[in-house]
Amino acid sequence: MISPDHYDAYCFDLDGTIYIGDQLLPGVKKVLEMIRRHQKKVLFITNSPTITREEGKERLERLGLEVHLEEMITAPYISALYFAxxxxxxxxxxxxxxxIKKELQNFSIPITDNPLKATHVLVGLDRSFTYSDLQMAMNAVRHCKKLFITxxxxxxxxxGGFIPDTMALxxxxxxxxGQKIDKVIxxxxxxxGTKIIDLLGVDRNKILVIGDRLETDIQLGKTKDFGTCLVLTGVSSEKDLETSLIKPDYVIENLNNLFSYELQHAAGNHGDGSFASF
Structure with a gap:
């Protein structure tokens, strides 16, 4: 049975893991309070390109969670670090x-609106994306030959469902x-993954990543030798698990089950909220 002492640090995705929209998902508060009582480290690791670290912290606090700014990592923040x-x-x-612009400005990274002056194009989700934006970005990429995505x-x-994210744009x-994506940040x-290790300062084998996406959250853990736990409250489903080559160490229905159920073999049934180990 897993306990908070099994790992030294717990890294939580946000959308689909901690919340959906403005709704806190089951078990979140209980699990975080338990982890903090055991004096373990916490990181919130989101790919969301629409929030700064400060905004992510404020959002979690509005949902009633205790959060410190140094515990928040967002895709715009990591992007700004990369350019810095x-x-x-x-x-x-x-x-x-x-x-995205706020985080770049926090690191004094020059930003241009002129496609012909760009050295790099950085793309994230934009819910007001237009045909004109597509044309400008196309021209910028054709000019600089550097297409990065958050x-x-x-x-x-x-x-109620899903919206298109960064990759769609x-x-x-x-x-x-006509230019392939050069870098995913x-x-x-x-x-x-390296920034997670740097921030936590613990052995990578004592880090557990909890998230709802096989291809991002779980793959991140696999590439850096972290423990991995898929939570079935977001994008990836049990059906996806059957066909994916990416296998998490654990699968839970929601965060209520993180410290609650005995580990079972991969062949076991975990659709009832039990905790399966792969």
Whole structure:
């Protein structure tokens, strides 16, 4: 049976794991309080390109959770870190909402609205994306030949279903420009995983990643040798597990079950909320 002492640090995805829309998902508060009582480390690791670290912290606090700013990692924040660590001068053309520009500005990264002055194009989810935006981004990519994306998610869970995410827009820009995506900055990138290790300062084998997506959350853990737990409250389903080559260490119905059920073999039935080990 898993207990909070099994790992030294717990990394939680947000959308589909901690909340959907403005609704806190089952078991979240109980699990986080238990982890903190055991004095374990917590990170919130989101691919959301529409929130800054500060906004992510404030959102969780509105939902009644205790959060410290250093416990929050977002795709725009990691993107800004990436550009800040580059050795050459950059001028970034962005497709995305305010969070991306805010985080770039926090690191004094130059931003341009002129496609012909861009050294890189950074694409994130933009819920007001237009044909004009597509044309401008296409021209910028054709000019600089550098197409980066904040995260590889094609959809995002919302109350009642899903909305298109970053990859839906980036794919259109990719096709229009004839330029393949050069770099994915968010989960499951190596950079994202390395920043998690740096921030936590614990052995990677003592880190557990909990998330709702096989191809991002669970793949991130697999590539960095973290423990992995898929929660079935978001995008990936039990049916997806049957066909995916990405196998989590644990599968739970929701966070109520994280410390509640005995581990079972992969062949066991976990559709009732039990805890399966792969």
């Amino acid at each position: 660590e580059m050795s050459t001068e950059v001028s970034v053309f962005t497709i995305g909402e305010d969070a 995260n590889p998610d094609s959809i995002c869970p919302v109350p 980036a794919s259109a820009i990719e096709v229009a420009s 968010g989960k499951p990138s190596d950079m994202y």
